[in-house]
Amino acid sequence: MRSLVFRQLFDTAGSSTYTYLLADRPGGDAVLVDPVVEQVDRDLKLVEDLGLKLKYVVNTHCHADHVTGSGLIKRKLPGVRSVIAKDSGAKADVHVAHGDRVEFGDAFLEVRATPGHTEGCLSYVCDNMVFTGDALLVRGCGRTDFQGGSAETLYDSVHAQIFTLPDDTVVYPAHDYKGHRSSTVGEEKRLNPRLSKSKAEFVEIMGNLGLPYPKKIDEALPLNLVCGIQEE
Amino acid sequence: MRSLVFRQLFDTAGSSTYTYLLADRPGGDAVLVDPVVEQVDRDLKLVEDLGLKLKYVVNTHCHADHVTGSGLIKRKLPGVRSVIAKDSGAKADVHVAHGDRVEFGDAFLEVRATPGHTEGCLSYVCDNMVFTGDALLVRGCGRTDFQGGSAETLYDSVHAQIFTLPDDTVVYPAHDYKGHRSSTVGEEKRLNPRLSKSKAEFVEIMGNLGLPYPKKIDEALPLNLVCGIQEE
Numbered sequence: 001m002r003s004l005v006f007r008q009l010f011d012t013a014g015s016s017t018y019t020y021l022l023a024d025r026p027g028g029d030a031v032l033v034d035p036v037v038e039q040v041d042r043d044l045k046l047v048e049d050l051g052l053k054l055k056y057v058v059n060t061h062c063h064a065d066h067v068t069g070s071g072l073i074k075r076k077l078p079g080v081r082s083v084i085a086k087d088s089g090a091k092a093d094v095h096v097a098h099g100d101r102v103e104f105g106d107a108f109l110e111v112r113a114t115p116g117h118t119e120g121c122l123s124y125v126c127d128n129m130v131f132t133g134d135a136l137l138v139r140g141c142g143r144t145d146f147q148g149g150s151a152e153t154l155y156d157s158v159h160a161q162i163f164t165l166p167d168d169t170v171v172y173p174a175h176d177y178k179g180h181r182s183s184t185v186g187e188e189k190r191l192n193p194r195l196s197k198s199k200a201e202f203v204e205i206m207g208n209l210g211l212p213y214p215k216k217i218d219e220a221l222p223l224n225l226v227c228g229i230q231e232e
Numbered sequence: 233m234r235s236l237v238f239r240q241l242f243d244t245a246g247s248s249t250y251t252y253l254l255a256d257r258p259g260g261d262a263v264l265v266d267p268v269v270e271q272v273d274r275d276l277k278l279v280e281d282l283g284l285k286l287k288y289v290v291n292t293h294c295h296a297d298h299v300t301g302s303g304l305i306k307r308k309l310p311g312v313r314s315v316i317a318k319d320s321g322a323k324a325d326v327h328v329a330h331g332d333r334v335e336f337g338d339a340f341l342e343v344r345a346t347p348g349h350t351e352g353c354l355s356y357v358c359d360n361m362v363f364t365g366d367a368l369l370v371r372g373c374g375r376t377d378f379q380g381g382s383a384e385t386l387y388d389s390v391h392a393q394i395f396t397l398p399d400d401t402v403v404y405p406a407h408d409y410k411g412h413r414s415s416t417v418g419e420e421k422r423l424n425p426r427l428s429k430s431k432a433e434f435v436e437i438m439g440n441l442g443l444p445y446p447k448k449i450d451e452a453l454p455l456n457l458v459c460g461i462q463e464e
Binding site: 012178179182191 | 239240242244282410
């Protein structure tokens with residue numbers, strides 16, 4: 001996939017979410033991973049600027065910290081289809097599960113189930129990149145105390161589905177708060193302060209984070225369960 | 233340069249500056265382009281995590297919107313040398329000019345003079361990437377009303393030194409305020425709302441921006457002229 005088009009975009013409106021635009025070739029078929037509702041105009045402008053045909057808006061999971069752009073994009077570009085895990089419980093045009101492929105032109109995302117942050121978390125592998133959502137962050141990971149989260153499950157997911165990828169696979173997370181853009185599988189296996197530990201230590205760490213109640217969860221979750229902006 | 237290590241880092245402390253870490257190979261010799269003083273600990277942690285040997289801190293120009301991390305890095309890692317344009321008027325260990333190379337291991341940055349935002353603005357070309365500082369931003373460019381800036385000069389610089397690179401050269405700017413991470417030379421030639429215009433139109437646009445006085449210029453400039461943190 002040498003001609004793959006790839007762009008990373010950052011939500012400057014407050015959620016620090018990364019959105020990813022991929023296309024199989026210049027002017028080809030595209031997917032947007034984890035769009036944010038406040039950034040839909042920016043994202044669609046870039047799709048248009050690059051002359052791409054947007055096929056799917058793909059979510060790594062049902063987010064609790066921002067509203068997905070999926071519904072608004074579907075309204076603005078009829079024909080685009082939304083994708084999320086069957087296990088997320090969220091409404092979408094296409095429900096995927098472990099082992100499925102999301103095809104765009106000659107390229108595809110390979111779906112890997114990586115539950116633990118939520119029950120329906122997916123990672124998507126494309127070429128030498130993995131889009132890990134909140135399962136694996138740069139030197140961190142998503143919390144496990146909401147939405148059916150489980151530290152044990154997250155540990156197993158990351159070790160079985162992400163840390164088994166080649167060490168030079170580039171890790172693209174759903175968020176970063178310190179200005180990091182990416183990492184690699186090899187780096188996170190060696191340097192992640194949580195997931196490089198034993199499972200027992202990881203569970204202990206995750207049980208003692210003492211995090212506040214997620215700020216936007218009561219607004220974001222009901223909307224994200226119906227694709228962001230409810231279709232009429 | 234297939235084994236090149238490359239990382240883009242973002243200043244979340246307010247200046248929206250991009251800092252770039254490059255090394256000739258995993259565990260090899262490295263340069264940091266445009267480090268920000270508030271992010272020095274993060275940047276040096278990454279250098280250490282990746283087992284790199286930092287040779288140079290390289291500035292695209294004498295910044296007016298943030299304090300460079302060059303001086304603080306030199307204090308923390310004696311032996312690292314600072315690099316800036318001779319024409320910047322700023323103090324540094326190495327003054328470079330158009331056509332020079334900044335070598336790190338088997339790789340190098342090719343120095344291109346791209347004045348116009350300031351008199352001493354440089355762009356650095358490495359492999360298929362160009363680090364453009366404030367000369368060329370994603371769908372924009374730096375202002376030309378301070379530090380010896382000139383819209384005519386900037387237009388000529390970008391057209392002669394950046395737009396002549398292959399269209400698929402990746403443009404990595406010193407800032408972005410909308411969450412874009414990169415662009416390409418081909419895209420900016422076609423889509424940049426200022427620099428895709430005629431020179432006369434560009435000069436007209438730049439003369440009518442009506443921008444406020446730069447917030448941090450009175451603090452940042454005197455410090456950046458002596459490498460950020462004055463050496464004792």
